[in-house]
Amino acid sequence: MMIELDLQSEIPIYTQLMDQIIEGIASGRLEPGESLPSVRSLASDIGINLHTVNKAYTLLKQEGFIQVHRKKGVIVVQKEEMPQVTEHYLAKLGQQLRPVVAESLCRGLNQEQLTEIIARLYNDIQPQDKE
Amino acid sequence: MMIELDLQSEIPIYTQLMDQIIEGIASGRLEPGESLPSVRSLASDIGINLHTVNKAYTLLKQEGFIQVHRKKGVIVVQKEEMPQVTEHYLAKLGQQLRPVVAESLCRGLNQEQLTEIIARLYNDIQPQDKE
DNA sequence: CATCTGTTATACATATAATATAACAGATAT
DNA sequence: ATATCTGTTATATTATATGTATAACAGATG
Numbered sequence: 001m002m003i004e005l006d007l008q009s010e011i012p013i014y015t016q017l018m019d020q021i022i023e024g025i026a027s028g029r030l031e032p033g034e035s036l037p038s039v040r041s042l043a044s045d046i047g048i049n050l051h052t053v054n055k056a057y058t059l060l061k062q063e064g065f066i067q068v069h070r071k072k073g074v075i076v077v078q079k080e081e082m083p084q085v086t087e088h089y090l091a092k093l094g095q096q097l098r099p100v101v102a103e104s105l106c107r108g109l110n111q112e113q114l115t116e117i118i119a120r121l122y123n124d125i126q127p128q129d130k131e
Numbered sequence: 132m133m134i135e136l137d138l139q140s141e142i143p144i145y146t147q148l149m150d151q152i153i154e155g156i157a158s159g160r161l162e163p164g165e166s167l168p169s170v171r172s173l174a175s176d177i178g179i180n181l182h183t184v185n186k187a188y189t190l191l192k193q194e195g196f197i198q199v200h201r202k203k204g205v206i207v208v209q210k211e212e213m214p215q216v217t218e219h220y221l222a223k224l225g226q227q228l229r230p231v232v233a234e235s236l237c238r239g240l241n242q243e244q245l246t247e248i249i250a251r252l253y254n255d256i257q258p259q260d261k262e
Numbered sequence: 263c264a265t266c267t268g269t270t271a272t273a274c275a276t277a278t279a280a281t282a283t284a285a286c287a288g289a290t291a292t
Numbered sequence: 293a294t295a296t297c298t299g300t301t302a303t304a305t306t307a308t309a310t311g312t313a314t315a316a317c318a319g320a321t322g
Contacts, residue, residue: 019229019230019233022230022233022234022237023229023230023233025233025237026232026233026234026236026237027233065237082237082238082239083237083238084238084239085238085239085240085244089238090248093231093235093248094248094252096231097231097248097249097252098150098154098252098256099150099153099154100224100227100228101157101249101252101253101256102150102153102154102156102157102158102256103153103157104224105157105253105256105257106153106156106157106196106213106214107213107214107215107216107220108213108215108216109216111249111250111253113216114249115246115249115250117221117224117225117228118228118232118242118245118246118249119242119246121225121228121229121232122232122236122242125229125232125233125236126236
């Protein structure tokens with residue numbers, strides 16, 4: 001699993017890590033049941049502190065994307081255990097997208113154009129057919 | 132202009148202020164040329180420090196949504212001067228929406244459903260016809 | 263002339279982010 | 293069994309972001 005970080009970004013490193021792992025799952029590059037590197041080895045690989053990796057793992061665990069077994073280590077949850085579309089998630093989504101839509105309206109980016117951007121992101125991230 | 136702040140939110144006050152003013156413009160409740168309250172009076176009204184309001188105003192000015200005249204005070208820019216859809220804005224939008232789409236894919240919220248949420252926000256915010 | 267304006271400077275308190283070092287208990291492999 | 297690797301927890305330090313507080317300046321207003 002390739003991890004690309006922007007250490008100059010205003011987005012916290014642990015957030016970038018979470019985003020990349022979630023996108024890895026969404027794209028199929030990380031499959032359910034697959035194990036993630038240990039906090040120490042991943043931290044060492046990308047040159048950051050182990051606590052930063054641990055924070056990302058802990059939050060991903062809290063949100064239900066990964067599990068930690070004493071034996072198997074850190075693994076991506078099975079498809080049936082994957083977090084669903086809850087009311088809480090929909091509420092968070094609305095609050096997050098509201099300012100985005102408002103600014104789009106101000107700048108004259110209409111609904112169809114924003115929808116097209118969303119569509120492109122779906123196609124960009126979604127698992128591609130192999131061979 | 133009604134301002135509603137959540138002082139318990141993890142979203143900075145100056146960001147909430149910017150969001151509400153931009154949504155005010157998007158909804159038509161704030162019209163081009165309309166003047167905004169002074170940093171001191173707005174700060175006093177909502178019970179926060181004047182520097183917090185000043186930071187929001189300064190950033191909104193930098194992004195091109197408002198102007199500051201020595202005479203007229205702080206005003207919403209004219210329609211022709213409103214920030215447009217620039218390459219820089221589209222890039223920011225993509226980076227912002229990418230993690231949103233990735234998590235949607237993981238949770239099984241498909242493209243049509245997310246598009247529907249966007250549509251609802253557009254209708255929610257957009258200026259309503261007056262009689 | 264007094265008052266209001268945005269703006270700037272300085273200082274302080276608090277919270278978050280990231281790093282550093284250390285230790286503990288369970289699991290693994292030599 | 294012993295050394296190593298695992299996630300986890302604790303403590304400390306540094307840097308940055310946020311929000312507040314007080315003060316001052318120059319332009320505009322009545």
